[in-house]
Amino acid sequence: MKSILMCAVLMSSFVATAQTPAAPAAAKPGLTLTSSAFEDGGIIPDRYSRAVEAPVSPKLMWTHVPDGTVSFALILHDPDTSLQKTTNQVLHWMIFNIPGSASELPENVPTTATLTDGSVQAVNTGKKIGYYGMGAPAAGPYHHYTFELFALDTKLSLGPDATQADVLKAMDGHILGKGVLVGRFHRP
Secondary structure: OHHHHHHHHHHHHHHHHHHOOOOOOOOOOOOEEEEOOOOOOOEOOHHHEOOOOOOOOOOEEEEOOOOOOOEEEEEEEEOOOOHHHOOOOEEEEEEEEEEOOOOEEOOOOOOOOEOOOOOEEOEOOOOOEOOOOEOOOOOOOOEEEEEEEEEEOOOOOOOOOOOHHHHHHHHOOOEEEEEEEEEEEOOO
């Protein structure tokens, strides 16, 4: 009788243990995009805008890269605009095929179609390759310049003539993570 009772206690202990759900794995932080030039939501300094004669791109850094990242794509746009009464926004910068091993873009990225690391820069709304500084007019509210960094599980088979629509379509189904940084600006 004692052995039956002991067996029943062990069985109920085993069943209770087997039914206890395992603690969920701790979630990893998502892809995080930052800049040493301004804080998220902060004012973008004039040196990165068309308020100066020769604007330069700000330094961008990222952390918490998803496993399996092969390349990155960065799109900088102004969602506070509507070009020619359409849903089109001002595209300030689009650079893709940034190596998956990269963790930053330096300040003043050269305005060439292909960089030495294989990154490709496309034509912006200003009809130039590379970075196009902010230009919201002084009259009116600050515009929200949105830097979107995508971690991809592939490289894109596109060149510098790719449109934003081309890049978005090529990225579809390959996005492992996304980091967003927003800065505000209007001319002094």
